[in-house]
Amino acid sequence: MSGAPFHPLTEEQRAHFSWLTAPHLVKVIAALEAAEPHSARFVGGCVRDSLLGAKPKDFDVATALTPDAATAALKAAGLGVAPTGVEHGTVTAIADHKGVEVTTLRADVSTDGRRATVAFTRDWATDAGRRDFTVNAIYLTPDAKLYDPVGGVADAMAKRVRFIGAPEARIREDYLRILRFFRFSARFCETFDAAGLAACAALKDGMK
Numbered sequence: 001m002s003g004a005p006f007h008p009l010t011e012e013q014r015a016h017f018s019w020l021t022a023p024h025l026v027k028v029i030a031a032l033e034a035a036e037p038h039s040a041r042f043v044g045g046c047v048r049d050s051l052l053g054a055k056p057k058d059f060d061v062a063t064a065l066t067p068d069a070a071t072a073a074l075k076a077a078g079l080g081v082a083p084t085g086v087e088h089g090t091v092t093a094i095a096d097h098k099g100v101e102v103t104t105l106r107a108d109v110s111t112d113g114r115r116a117t118v119a120f121t122r123d124w125a126t127d128a129g130r131r132d133f134t135v136n137a138i139y140l141t142p143d144a145k146l147y148d149p150v151g152g153v154a155d156a157m158a159k160r161v162r163f164i165g166a167p168e169a170r171i172r173e174d175y176l177r178i179l180r181f182f183r184f185s186a187r188f189c190e191t192f193d194a195a196g197l198a199a200c201a202a203l204k205d206g207m208k
Helices: 023-035 045-051 067-076 124-129 152-157 167-173 176-188 194-202
Strands: 006-008 040-043 060-063 080-085 090-095 098-104 106-111 116-120 145-147
Touching: 023 040, 023 060, 023 067, 023 090, 023 098, 040 045, 045 152, 067 080, 067 090, 067 098, 080 098, 106 124, 106 167, 167 176, 167 194, 176 194
Parallel strands: 060 098
Antiparallel strands: 006 145, 040 060, 080 090, 090 098, 106 116
């Protein structure tokens, strides 16, 4: 698999990741890793918010396992599974009456400005590249190592919301990302990323 190097959490950062030992999360990760070692990582808001010292509200797991394989692995461990978005690669694992979204690594095949047709992949960097902002494409392994292929950690620390790659390309894939740019910027930033703001202004008619 391609990708950037892994960086262990610092002691200061670790203080905000105590949830790594939450029993329901441990059970979900253990089930997936029993089917294939090193096949599951946390991603998205739970990693981003914890890096910023905030308490995550929910938890998302990315996996190299296909939805069918993930479902089989979770059931084999005695956990519940709901096919909440299986056509897009997402199932919800249920452990200790708590839900955890588990999504197979994906690559965009085509987009229509709102919805994407996806293919499953085993490449973590490809999965990162299809996401919206760098701060939402930071992965964390179960043993507390950050995988950061698009520079999201530096942007999170700088409180910068930046599109992955060319902002115009990310917006044309899904015009809802214009709203998300302003929502995340309002939450985390003191100023707007200039390239992102310019792209949002140039492509605003796509919101229709």
